Amino acid sequence: MQAQDYNQAKWAIGSRLPHITEEQIESAFNQGEIIRTHLMRPTWHFVSADDIYWMLELTAPQIKSATKSRHRDLGLTETILKKSREILIRTLEGNQALTREELKPFFNRDGINTDEQRFPHIMLDAEINGLVCSGVMKGKKQTFALLNERVPQKRTLTKDEALSKLAKIYFTSHGPATLPDFIWWSGLPVTEARKALEMNKSTLISETIGTETYWFEDSIKPASTPPDSVYLLPAFDEYLISYKNRSAAITADHHKKAISNNGIFWPVIVVNGQISGVWKRTLKKDQVLIELDHFRPHNKKEMQLINHAADKYGYFSGMKAEVIF
DSSP states (O other): OBOSSHHHHHHHHHTTSTTOOHHHHHHHHHTTSEEEEEETTTEEEEEETTTHHHHHHHHHHHHHHHHHHHHHHHTOOHHHHHHHHHHHHHHHTTTOOBOHHHHHHHHHHTTOOOTTTHHHHHHHHHHHTTSEEEOOOBTTBOOEEEHHHHOOSOOOOOHHHHHHHHHHHHHHHHOSBOHHHHHHHHOOOHHHHHHHHHHHGGGEEEEEETTEEEEEETTOOOOSSOOOOEEEEOTTOHHHHTOSOOTTTSOHHHHHHHBOTTSOBOOEEEETTEEEEEEEEEEOSSEEEEEEEESSOOOHHHHHHHHHHHHHHHHHHTSEEEEEO
């Protein structure tokens, strides 16, 4: 699950798990049940401790290939990156968890320049090499820790097993979806993504609409009359970001209102599967204000469901929610 915005990503989990609270998710994160690291495209993702090693092994080669030219531009040679990994092991071993600000002096002291985006790329290299990942929170600040100390039990798969599993995860949780959607989401090369889908076709069914073939779990049965539904989804939510083609959920007229030209995804209001507005939260002492910006008028029943969705977020955050239309 994409997670570059840590607080929003917690709600991405919370919106899918009834009766769970932000405090419970934070606890699972601090205990190492949920790990935050760079995977796939790459960007920050939440991943379960059970899955992190095989997912890293599968997707890291593509990330390394994609970052080579940027590392060359930044002067990050393999010698520098190897020395950086050694510094991280020496600094973090013994279950240490340090913030960016706390880590930088150790590199600078050993003559490694961390300016001009070098530090994020040094840490990205360490993450995709399975050396570091997220550590426990320090107040509201993220930390880094050694992966083998956070997740000592290493679960690995063969490459074919990993390809098959990743495709199964995607099409059973995101379907109906196309092969181009899966390629975008996973960051895999086209040949590997196609192979992964082929491995799962016997357990999936498909529908072709126009020139696109959509794959999904064969146990899914469409409801004759789907119930009305409203969700307040977080920024960068999988509902939008995990598809190359998002036209089923959002119209061209509204696209720029929910997704900026430089790839920022705003928190969205989803009414009966369609993006019908955006929202933002403001935290007070014991209250969360939820301000709505509608793309179209909502009827009375939809407004009631929006209020109900806001109450769910209030329960999740442990605060009383107040909706501002």
